[in-house]
Amino acid sequence: MRLLESVRWFVIAAVVVAIDQWTKIEVQQHLKYGDSIPVTSFFDLVLVFNPGAAFSFLSSASGWQRELFIGIALVASAFMATLIVRHRTNLVFSFALAMILGGAIGNVIDRWLLGAVVDFIHVHAGEHYWPAFNLADSAITLGAVLLVLESFLDHRAQRAASALHSGDSR
Numbered sequence: 001m002r003l004l005e006s007v008r009w010f011v012i013a014a015v016v017v018a019i020d021q022w023t024k025i026e027v028q029q030h031l032k033y034g035d036s037i038p039v040t041s042f043f044d045l046v047l048v049f050n051p052g053a054a055f056s057f058l059s060s061a062s063g064w065q066r067e068l069f070i071g072i073a074l075v076a077s078a079f080m081a082t083l084i085v086r087h088r089t090n091l092v093f094s095f096a097l098a099m100i101l102g103g104a105i106g107n108v109i110d111r112w113l114l115g116a117v118v119d120f121i122h123v124h125a126g127e128h129y130w131p132a133f134n135l136a137d138s139a140i141t142l143g144a145v146l147l148v149l150e151s152f153l154d155h156r157a158q159r160a161a162s163a164l165h166s167g168d169s170r
Helices: 001-029 064-086 089-115 137-167
Strands: 036-038 043-050 117-125
Touching: 001 064, 001 089, 001 117, 001 137, 036 064, 064 089, 089 117, 089 137, 117 137
Parallel strands: none
Antiparallel strands: 036 043, 043 117
């Protein structure tokens, strides 16, 4: 029963994976490695491959990082799936985990098949450039922000309930 009630969250994660992989395939079909197409004054489409983690961490390592990052992502994905099933009725928490799970799996697919993550979104302001990223990274970031917000909201709700309870006991 728990798993059936959790299906919607896994469907959301699967949609994130599907959209992420579709966009990466489209970019690879239309751009060559290193190409850059200006879209706006602050946003370009590019094609780069990141063998490292966020901000190209360990990208210059000799290749061992691929298995490490795949292993970490798989363990984290299993943990998130367990949390989704346990907390399936907490909408914000479960949605956030579904976004992170989908993003993690999307990037694991790249690492597994290509040995690196496909990045194609390049944001900049003047001469200041943010490292290229992809939709999986965006889903992970959105999920992380929602988890932080949810923890603040949950903390405030617990404090309010505690204040209400202590007011009732007088």
